[in-house]
Amino acid sequence: MNGVNGRLPVLLRWLELAEPDIVCLQELKSPQEKFPESAIRDLGYDVIWHGQSRWNGVALLSRVGEIHETRRGLPGDPEDLQSRYIEGAVNGVLIAGLYLPNGNPRPGPRFDFKLRWFERLQTHLASLIRLEAPVIVAGDFNVMPTDRDVYAPERWRDDALFAPEVKAAYQRLLDQGWTDAIRRLHPDDVIYTFWKYWRGAFERNAGLRIDHLLLNPPAAARLVAAGVDTRPRAWEKTSDHAPVWIEIGEPKVRRRKPPVQELG
DNA sequence: ATGCCGCTCCAAGAGCGA
Numbered sequence: 637m638n639g640v641n642g643r644l645p646v647l648l649r650w651l652e653l654a655e656p657d658i659v660c661l662q663e664l665k666s667p668q669e670k671f672p673e674s675a676i677r678d679l680g681y682d683v684i685w686h687g688q689s690r691w692n693g694v695a696l697l698s699r700v701g702e703i704h705e706t707r708r709g710l711p712g713d714p715e716d717l718q719s720r721y722i723e724g725a726v727n728g729v730l731i732a733g734l735y736l737p738n739g740n741p742r743p744g745p746r747f748d749f750k751l752r753w754f755e756r757l758q759t760h761l762a763s764l765i766r767l768e769a770p771v772i773v774a775g776d777f778n779v780m781p782t783d784r785d786v787y788a789p790e791r792w793r794d795d796a797l798f799a800p801e802v803k804a805a806y807q808r809l810l811d812q813g814w815t816d817a818i819r820r821l822h823p824d825d826v827i828y829t830f831w832k833y834w835r836g837a838f839e840r841n842a843g844l845r846i847d848h849l850l851l852n853p854p855a856a857a858r859l860v861a862a863g864v865d866t867r868p869r870a871w872e873k874t875s876d877h878a879p880v881w882i883e884i885g886e887p888k889v890r891r892r893k894p895p896v897q898e899l900g
Numbered sequence: 901a902t903g904c905c906g907c908t909c910c911a912a913g914a915g916c917g918a
Contacts (some may be wrong), residue, residue, distance in 0.1 A: 663917080779908065791901065833905040834903075
């Protein structure tokens with residue numbers, strides 16, 4: 637997002653263009669009282685947000701039903717006051733929006749904080765994955781999971797977004813049973829969600845895949861399509877990230893008994 | 901092989917992002 641107020645024209649233009657049902661925003665860089673609530677509601681969205689002066693900040697938007705907030709802030713550390721996690725239920729689907737710490741420089745206290753945050757996330761998501769309802773965890777994870785997710789992997793080996801400990805932490809999440817929606821449907825494609833502003837990174841497609849959508853098994857069973865909407869990345873005064881999207885289908889109807897002739 | 905850009909605070913330059 638890189639500032640919800642600075643990017644508000646881009647956000648509103650994209651909402652009108654793409655007409656997403658549910659949106660998770662990260663890096664609002666806005667205090668709670670300066671969030672542009674009315675501009676978003678005017679486009680027909682319900683919205684909840686967790687702001688913070690200058691840094692961080694996350695929000696959930698929905699135009700398909702009221703958001704019932706279930707949590708703000710990741711549990712497990714009362715000292716952590718950063719606005720990096722918000723969670724709510726919409727139409728029987730649980731949505732978690734997160735903004736994982738960047739962690740640079742590595743090593744250092746900021747990197748340690750990132751690893752601790754990952755551990756707290758693992759603890760919390762371990763309880764969510766077991767829900768019978770679909771659960772979607774969306775956000776800026778600040779990790780490229782594999783070499784395929786980085787335009788120049790060798791340059792990033794020691795970076796806090798690509799360090800072995802961070803990739804391992806992300807893998808431990810997947811090992812809980814979460815599905816990385818983009819990779820489930822596009823296992824081998826070069827797909828990025830972030831491009832630096834300079835050196836023509838977007839034009840050269842020199843990017844990173846750091847924004848992810850994780851699905852619990854009931855959500856994964858309904859996954860229809862997934863991709864990155866690169867259109868707004870080319871706009872003026874835009875974010876350095878592009879929206880990652882998925883399409884979720886209707887709940888699977890319980891199959892009736894097959895016709896007799898199909899039974900051996 | 902690097903925040904080179906761009907946001908926030910608040911009115912200059914520091915801190916942050918990745």
